[in-house]
Amino acid sequence: MSFQAFLNEIEKGLPSPVYLLHASDAFLNREAIRAVKKLVPEEEREFNLHIFDFSWEKDEKSPCEQIFDAANTAPFFGKRKFIVFLGNLQGLSKKDLKRLDSYITNPAPYSILLICHEGALKKEMKERFRVLKIISLDIRETEIPSWIRHRAKLRGLEISDDVADYLLGLKGPDLGLLSAEIEKISLLGKQRLSVDDISEIIEGGGFYTPFDLVEALEEKDAQRVFRIYKALRETTEKYSLIGILNWLYGRKLSARSRPKGNEYLLKVFETLNTADIDIKSSGRDFPMEYLLVRLLRL
Numbered sequence: 628m629s630f631q632a633f634l635n636e637i638e639k640g641l642p643s644p645v646y647l648l649h650a651s652d653a654f655l656n657r658e659a660i661r662a663v664k665k666l667v668p669e670e671e672r673e674f675n676l677h678i679f680d681f682s683w684e685k686d687e688k689s690p691c692e693q694i695f696d697a698a699n700t701a702p703f704f705g706k707r708k709f710i711v712f713l714g715n716l717q718g719l720s721k722k723d724l725k726r727l728d729s730y731i732t733n734p735a736p737y738s739i740l741l742i743c744h745e746g747a748l749k750k751e752m753k754e755r756f757r758v759l760k761i762i763s764l765d766i767r768e769t770e771i772p773s774w775i776r777h778r779a780k781l782r783g784l785e786i787s788d789d790v791a792d793y794l795l796g797l798k799g800p801d802l803g804l805l806s807a808e809i810e811k812i813s814l815l816g817k818q819r820l821s822v823d824d825i826s827e828i829i830e831g832g833g834f835y836t837p838f839d840l841v842e843a844l845e846e847k848d849a850q851r852v853f854r855i856y857k858a859l860r861e862t863t864e865k866y867s868l869i870g871i872l873n874w875l876y877g878r879k880l881s882a883r884s885r886p887k888g889n890e891y892l893l894k895v896f897e898t899l900n901t902a903d904i905d906i907k908s909s910g911r912d913f914p915m916e917y918l919l920v921r922l923l924r925l
Contacts, residue, residue, distance in 0.1 A: 629763045630655060630774070636762070637662050641709075641741075643760040644734035649744040650764035653682070654803040656713060656743040659764055663709055663741060674703040681714035682745055690714065691723040695730055698738040708738040716744050716752050724755075731759065768800050775805060782813040786820050793822050807916040814849035814923060835859060837871040844922050852919055865915045869903050894925050 633648065641663075650656050660678060667676045677697040681690045694712050702708040719727070734740065742759075744752075753761065766774055772791040779786045794808055812825045835855040843851040859868060876895050902918035 629765055630658070633659055633762050633764060634662065636760070637666065641666070641739050644736070644738070645731055645740045645742070645759050647742045647744065647748075647756050647759045647761045648764055649746070649748040649761075651747060652765070652802055653745050654806070655764040655766070656745060659741070659743060660711055660713070663711065667706075667709060671704055671706060675706055675708045676711075677708070678711040678713065681712070681718075690719065691726040691730075694740070695726065698730070698735045698740055702737050708735075710738055710740045711743060712740070713743045713745070715746060716742070717746075717749065728755075731756070766802070771795055771800055771802075771805070774802070775809070778806060778809050779813075782809060783818060784809070784813055784820060785818055789822055790820060790825065793825075804916075807920075810920045811849065811853050811916065814920070837868065837875060841872065841875045844919070847923055849923055852923060853916075856916070856919060860915075866903075868915070869899060869918075873899055891925065895922065898922060898925065 636642070636646070648656065648659055650659075664672065664676065677694075679690060679694055679697075690712065694710055698708070698710045700708075716724075730740070748761075748763075772788065772795060775791040775794055776786055776788075779791075794805055812820060815824065817824060835858050837859065840852065840855045840859060843855055873896065876892070876899070898918065898921045902915065902921075905917070
């Protein structure tokens with residue numbers, strides 16, 4: 628499994644000064660970044676972890692200029708710095724490519740640079756950066772059941788081959804959707820899960836309204852939340868559902884008198900806003916389901 632090769636490098640502490648990671652599914656690049664974050668204590672991330680995401684918008688300042696400024700600045704706490712460039716190498720200017728070549732030749736001794744390229748890596752780029760540690764994060768479809776079991780294990784779950792095959796059969800090879808399903812079933816509170824345990828929460832059913840969804844979220848009833856959402860998404864556009872949830876939470880929560888009520892309300896709306904941005908930018912279903920997981924955990 629190619630992604631496993633990167634995890635093996637993580638276990639070694641990322642010994643190379645520069646890595647080139649590439650994946651056809653942007654989800655895998657995000658997973659790689661999440662794994663890197665775990666190497667940096669939370670209190671040090673502001674200083675020793677820098678993520679530059681040029682995958683959606685172009686910045687007025689050269690990407691490489693910002694990256695190298697960060698990489699060449701001495702780290703705090705006497706630790707190594709991790710610099711992540713998320714974007715498309717083919718989109719870099721010739722000037723930036725030359726700057727990147729120059730840095731690769733003489734990388735900062737206290738920084739680890741991870742270049743996360745989105746999409747297939749063209750032959751010319753593979754040749755240009757052949758001196759680097761190049762890792763394809765892509766997972767073959769035959770390896771997905773093993774990936775599902777590994778992902779579930781990280782959430783403290785034990786699932787059988789039958790459960791992994793069941794999830795794959797329902798959701799297909801979309802890793803983002805599969806990850807969302809694993810997040811959902813992790814809320815069931817069971818360590819070992821069978822197909823019967825998860826079939827109802829995955830398949831859903833019944834007739835519900837957004838009022839029912841908010842009620843289930845407030846009660847922290849994970850099974851009911853995802854059962855209701857399964858029914859609602861058949862008749863309600865996800866963009867409309869975000870707006871309805873904003874309105875319902877605003878009406879219900881603003882009327883409550885509870886300690887830290889305003890703080891809770893702010894977290895709810897911040898979570899809804901983040902999900903709205905994710906849904907619009909990705910065009911997939913899984914961010915909506917991540918939204919529900921986040922709301923359940925508030």
